[in-house]
Amino acid sequence: MPTSSSIFSSSSTPIFVTGAAGFIGFHLARRLLEAGSTVVGIDNINDYYDTALKEARLAELAPHPAFHFERRDIADRDAMQDLFHRHRPAYVVHMAAQAGVRYSITNPHAYADSNLVGFLNILEGCRASGTAHLVYASSSSVYGANTTVPFRVSDAVDHPVSLYAATKKANELMAHTYSHLYGLPTTGLRFFTVYGPWGRPDMAVFRFFDALYEGRPIDVYNNGDMQRDFTFIDDVVEAVLRLIPRVATPDPAWNAARPDPAISSAPYRLYNIGNNAPTGLMDLIAAIEEAAGREAEKRLLPMQPGDVYATFADVTALAEAVDFSPRTPIRQGIAAFAAWYREVYRGRLKP
C-alpha cells in the first residue's frame, strides 16, 4: 500500500478533488497542495449559495502552481469522460454534490442530477481510468429515522427521511456495486454537520452569525430541542487525508450469511466523520452569542420536514483505521469561525 507521503508528493499522478470551490473540497484541495500533490479541482460553481464565496475560495487556491481548475458539471457525461481520459487521476476525492436537506424538499431534481447521474459519471471515470482509490462524501443524514445513538457504520440505514439522504445512501450502494464488479476501492465518508472558516452560508453556524451581524432574529427549529454532532473542518480534513492512502481492501471477516453493512468481501469501506460529542442547539447558540459578543433574538419554530432530532457519530471504525478522530470542542471551533467571519468574510469579501 502506498504511504501518504508518496501519494501526496507525486506530481505525475494528479488527485481529483470534485467540489473544489465548495466548503470541504476547498479545504481538502488546499491541504493536498500544501502536502505536495498536483490537484485537479472540478466544480460547476452553481448558485445554490453565493457564488462570490465559491470564487473567493478558488482565488485562494489559484496561485498554487500545482492547482488546475476545470469548471465542469459532473452530470455532463461527455465532459467527465474527457476529464478522466486526459488526467487519469490516481486518487479521486469526490465532494461535489447538491447538499442540503431542506432544499431537497423543493428541488428534488437537482439531487438526481448531481448526486445520482453525477456520481455514476465519477464511478465510470474511476473504472475507465484505473483509479487506485475513490473517496467520496456520504452524510450522517443516511441514518434517517434511526434513534439509537451513537450512530454506527454497522447500523442498518434503510429509512431515509429526505431525498438528499436517499441519494447519499444510493451513492454508497452504487459504490459497493463498482467495488464488487470491478474491484474499484471505494471509501464513503459520512460527515456530521461540518463547520468552520470558509463554511457554508446555508448552514446554522453561518446563518446565525449573519443574522447577528445584520441585527435580524434567528430561526430556531423544534424550539431549540435538537442536537448535532458539530464537526470542525480541520478535523474533517485530517481524517480524510489519512484515509486517502488507506486504500479500501476486501475484509475477510465479512460474512454473507450475516452481512455487516460497513464492510464487504469487495474493497469497500464506510466511516463516520463526526465529533462523537453532540451539542444542543441552544448551547450552540450560546457559544455563538459569546463569540459574537451579542445576544440573539430567537424565533422559535417547529421541526422542519426532512430534519432529524439528533445526530451522534460512533467513530470507533475511523479511530481504528487511521488512529485519529475529530475532537475540537465547539467553543474553540466557533471562535475560529468567528475570527474568519469578522476578518475575512466581513472584512474583505462582504463588508
Ligand SMILES: NC(=O)c1ccc[n+]([C@@H]2O[C@H](COP(=O)([O-])OP(=O)(O)OC[C@H]3O[C@@H](n4cnc5c(N)ncnc54)[C@H](O)[C@@H]3O)[C@@H](O)[C@H]2O)c1
Ligand atoms: N458540510 C456538511 O456539514 C456536510 C455534511 C454531510 C455531508 N456533506 C457532503 O460533503 C460534500 C461537500 O459538502 P460541502 O459542505 O463542501 O458543500 P458545498 O455545497 O460547499 O460544496 C459542494 C460543491 O460542489 C459543487 N457542485 C454541486 N453540484 C455540482 C455538479 N453537478 N457539478 C460540479 N460541481 C458541483 C458546488 O458548486 C459546490 O462548490 C457534499 O457531498 C455534501 O453533501 C457535507
